[in-house]
Amino acid sequence: MTMPTDLLQRLTGLVGPTGVVTDGSDLEPYAVDWRKLFPGKPACVVRPSSTEQVAGIVQVCREAGVAIVPQGGNTGLAGGAVPDASGTQVVLSLNRMGAIRHVDPVGLTIEAEAGCILKVAQDAAAADGRLLPISLAAEGSATIGGVVAANAGGVNVLRYGMTRSLVLGLEVVLPDGTVANGLRRLRKDNAGYDWKQLFIGSEGTLGIVTAAVLRLLPRPKHSVTALISVADPPAALRLLALSQDELGDQISAFELISATSMQLVAKHAGLKAPIAEGEWFVLIEAAASLAGLREAADTMLGAAFEQEIALDGVIAESVAQAAQLWALREHVTESEAREGRSVKHDVSVPLTEVPRFLSEAGNALAAGAPGTRVNAFGHLGDGNIHYNILVGPDHDAGVVNRIVHDVVAAFGGSISAEHGIGQYRVGELARYRASTEMNLARAIKRALDPDNRLNPGKVLLP
């Protein structure tokens, strides 16, 4: 370990001996992401229990010229929260700062510390009859600070937006060790620059989120889940338009599942859609406080049959049946892993371009990476497709990435719809974003973190 002894002493002085982790096996959970794709080697891990301690750690590391990697639940998919392999970076874990400070069921706000587990915050809102709509597979481990720093997406984005749209207030420790306290519980605040926006989605490269005020919503009383098969992606778009007409803004999920995805789920998870075969499937979820939701869903499905958009379809008659329909969607990733090696993409295009994107990306792969198979599924209602490619041992992941991302770029799309850039896509981003945008990002980074001490190497290179 290359860490100076006096720095370790100063950190221990700030957070106490139990707040510093230096031992090899204890370091392991902080050193690598949960998928074990980005192994790193921290100088040590510091676990503060207050914002003041976070500020103190930042000041001490700054004086020592040591870089800090902030970490929440370490559930990210882009390697944004783990250190590099140099053994010189200090991991600052927020996992001892987990308090929920406040829930206001009428003002519809919740205030929580950065280390609070997302599920714990969801449950606190639910206990007061309200909804914290951020929901994702890792919600049992992901933290509020990580969710904010990553601008997390998830299954409710179509209706409630990304995490950004739910952040009302933020407390951030800046790279110079000062604390910017914007923990206002205000639904409207147009007084000066909304600086907190800089820290949402910047993956800990500009500041360390220590606490947040999030917006809650009334909890819908009724929900409806439907699975419908269609002939092709354009038909799925016509179904989306119908759903918008009948269900309005009460649709929370509009998921596209390819026949390939369904076949993988049948093969590896033993689950089968309870409707006739189709080339494509759409899973729709809607929820409302008003009665009339089921009737609107029936109207939508009826019209979809009448207009020959739906080949077959079913609306769940019970919570158990809704769960069975969702299980089909939820088992796609796992079934893909069992099938073999795959190269994943988390891309978005303007949603009405999804059919053309699927067609052109398929053609480009057939030409440039023959022998690959496409496993496409995802959030059609958001224009966000998990366009995963099943490959053989000889296919080059970089080549496959390049083929897919070039098509994404041609459609004005994004190479990271919800997972972020981290260290995983940092080179790709520089390739696809215009230099004006990259220069703007670097100007922001330089203004806030001129010495590049906060999560260096993530999101953008110097």
Place this chain on the structure above:
Amino acid sequence: MTMPTDLLQRLTGLVGPTGVVTDGSDLEPYAVDWRKLFPGKPACVVRPSSTEQVAGIVQVCREAGVAIVPQGGNTGLAGGAVPDASGTQVVLSLNRMGAIRHVDPVGLTIEAEAGCILKVAQDAAAADGRLLPISLAAEGSATIGGVVAANAGGVNVLRYGMTRSLVLGLEVVLPDGTVANGLRRLRKDNAGYDWKQLFIGSEGTLGIVTAAVLRLLPRPKHSVTALISVADPPAALRLLALSQDELGDQISAFELISATSMQLVAKHAGLKAPIAEGEWFVLIEAAASLAGLREAADTMLGAAFEQEIALDGVIAESVAQAAQLWALREHVTESEAREGRSVKHDVSVPLTEVPRFLSEAGNALAAGAPGTRVNAFGHLGDGNIHYNILVGPDHDAGVVNRIVHDVVAAFGGSISAEHGIGQYRVGELARYRASTEMNLARAIKRALDPDNRLNPGKVLLP
């Protein structure tokens, strides 16, 4: 006029002779805000017709060391879009860039140039059966660029958020004359810093918005409007909780109107509430695509009577009656003006603190500015109160401001909930925001506009 002749020539060369205004009376509409509160004196007005021309103007002015004041519909309430009185600042009006480039009714996006009138964009969305929910009194003159630069609020914020939450993509000319093109029509994009957030709500001090992609929503089919009288502000909060329970997230307005406001409307506009007198009134608007809205509203009102929250109340039985209820709210400002001199405040506090705020601000005024009368009304559902004070000729507006804003600050509130800072509140902001936050704002300004050439003197002082 102190403007260099060669600058004028270069500007004319860029935009043509009809694109430059130099004559006294022609300058007038650009020189002062519509309320005539902030008179200024431009060196000239330049009216580009393309983003390239905007970039050219910024480059030319930069070389000449001349400051630029971007201007949209000039409907702002904080003097943010008019020049100072020096006669040296160039007003850059976007009013020749008014095109709607694209409406996607299924992808739910609209792309418009900065000078497009808000109402024109609303109508374009409506023509495709969709809703652009930004709605405010000045919508017939306000422009998309101005609405974005000001992060405009309005009557639908409770349901759809401020303008920020509707911006998907932005094109901005930076202070160095380069063009940052982020006109992506993506609902999800987590690839790198979301730099566009910096320009939303920064009132033209960091860049000039030239075009935007905004999010649309399905247009609700049903609506309901109710007017209910209650004994006091805590009862209004209990009514809000009941409304959230019954109507969910389909409430678009929850407006509080004081008895004083109603009396002013009766006196000066001859309008009277069709329900029994009360100390406070609540106007509720909800809209939905689902049937069942009216039944839910009836349930809500029934429960409000049963729980002795409502003193009296009515649900509009027709569009005409709904308009009559809204007219009461809409005539408050005008009636206040007819009553005499007033000192206005656009403040927000955590919404469950509104009752205590009203009580403490009232006490503070009675002690510190005796003889004043409070005319309070506004967006209770957003915690945003227009806390206007009727004053006599001898009351000092600055003293009244200070008294009110000190109470706002004590509640962790904002001195500008929706109107922005402009030049109007620039001194007040520096007083009430913590130095860490002001330093952060100045660091952002320096990084993007180091020579302070873009809308200097607005939002923050150097």
